[in-house]
Amino acid sequence: MAKNLAPDSTRRSEKSRRAIYDAALALVGEVGYPRTTIEGIAARAGVGKQTIYRWWSSKAEVLMEAFLDLGEQASRDAGHEPYAIPDTGDLAADLKTVLRATVDELKNPRFEVPSRALAAEGVVNEELGRKFVAKMLEPSLQLYVTRLRAAQETGEVRPDLDPRIALELFVSPLAQRWLQYSGPISHEYTDTLVDYALYGLAPR
């Protein structure tokens, strides 16, 4: 095992880091963002406050990294690479695959509870909201931009469209249903979004 080749101090650090992530995610899910503190995370993780301050400058930083790590784990658990949208040459199929995986992730309580706590705070706390977007949401949306640009080159998407806006036609409906409980989410639903977005509401 590669793990056993790591020096003791690296293994200890890795273990503390994981404990801190788990504590931060659990705490924010339970008490919300405003009442989550570095002290509370440290106590729950069984580490000293200084251990946290050695690596991160604020609770926002700890939480963002904990989320990024959680997203990577979720992708690997689902059997696909994090930070990639497949390109099989069939845009509709590729988008459906990724959105189905996103539905599964959004329904996973391990992801859902802390994500809601952070998203809720971002709605009323513009600074945190913008950090959350810059570090977490926008990088994942840029993967769609890349995939849509490739589709523009092969002629599957109109060349005059702005891909950063185009992706919102299928990503944002899912986000709104999840965030606001405004409708059920399922694979069938996201498949429908992709078809409506690609072929349009007006008759062809």
Added chain:
Amino acid sequence: MAKNLAPDSTRRSEKSRRAIYDAALALVGEVGYPRTTIEGIAARAGVGKQTIYRWWSSKAEVLMEAFLDLGEQASRDAGHEPYAIPDTGDLAADLKTVLRATVDELKNPRFEVPSRALAAEGVVNEELGRKFVAKMLEPSLQLYVTRLRAAQETGEVRPDLDPRIALELFVSPLAQRWLQYSGPISHEYTDTLVDYALYGLAPR
């Protein structure tokens, strides 16, 4: 003035009701939903707690009605009827008109601050989120359903589409940008959403 024909008790009630709405909206914007109380609203409105309990059973009820009233006022201030989407026979133009008005409303601080407080709570409080959707969001989305059904009858929208999902292609991107600070909102942006949704991302 019609107002002067109202009996004194009705005028007094109307004035109290307005003061309670204003107090509820101001308070939730300042301290957030969890720390907003019936007592706090009463004190700020200069009425007794019992006056509030005579009309409403909970702070959630007061806030929802205050929001509905605010939305109606905003529509009238903008010079159009609340709860209606125009039908000029040109679907794209009608949707653009309504979405432009929505952009203006979302940017109005009087509407924005309390709306964010309530929306944020709805993200982490499923019961409140679902009430908010049932009383406020869904009725306004149903106006789009009605307009899209009319467009299906005139052949502007494909007859096989589910209008309740179709509307999300242009409504949800605006909602997500506003809620999550994930991008700027403008009339040009919502016009683009309508065009992309109606004509689709794939070449025709």
